[in-house]
Amino acid sequence: MENVLTDKDRTLLMSHLNNTGIFVTLGRKTPNIMVTHWGMLGKMWGRNVFVLPIRSSKYSYQIISHTQSFALNVPAHDMRAEISRCDTISGFSCNKFQELGLHPKRARGIEAYVLGECGLIVECKVIAQIPPDTITTFNDVSISSHTLFVGEIADCYKLN
Numbered sequence: 001m002e003n004v005l006t007d008k009d010r011t012l013l014m015s016h017l018n019n020t021g022i023f024v025t026l027g028r029k030t031p032n033i034m035v036t037h038w039g040m041l042g043k044m045w046g047r048n049v050f051v052l053p054i055r056s057s058k059y060s061y062q063i064i065s066h067t068q069s070f071a072l073n074v075p076a077h078d079m080r081a082e083i084s085r086c087d088t089i090s091g092f093s094c095n096k097f098q099e100l101g102l103h104p105k106r107a108r109g110i111e112a113y114v115l116g117e118c119g120l121i122v123e124c125k126v127i128a129q130i131p132p133d134t135i136t137t138f139n140d141v142s143i144s145s146h147t148l149f150v151g152e153i154a155d156c157y158k159l160n
Helices: 007-018 059-067 080-086 096-100
Strands: 022-026 032-036 040-044 047-055 069-075 104-106 113-115 118-130 146-158
Touching: 007 022, 007 040, 007 069, 007 118, 022 059, 022 080, 022 113, 032 047, 032 059, 032 080, 032 096, 047 059, 047 118, 059 069, 069 113, 069 146, 080 096, 113 118
Parallel strands: none
Antiparallel strands: 022 032, 022 069, 040 047, 047 146, 069 118, 104 113, 118 146
């Protein structure tokens, strides 16, 4: 198992996160894709984690609350059109894999699919769920209705 992110992988993930965004895939029985443009990669409680914010009104919130896992999918090539389109459609009303013409592959260790078009895959298992009403903010920072899902990095690998 290649469950350690290298410095190069961390740089790639954060570059995509901060610029074009990354795909997040969730669920196997009721799979969905979302895009995130923000999150946090780091270490908490002695574990390598990715903190993923999701609004409670989103379909992905329902899936991650049930499966307690998610996969980060970093594009291997320019996928700005797919990311942009994914941001505008809801998993409540369509199958995003089909709608976006993307090819799901089974994740190696979590209840999810990953995207065959992406190069770097990071599988995470949720170890904490922090609701927005438990977070104190300062200087007019608003987290609105986002729950923070703290996912321990369980595996990472390259598809392409």
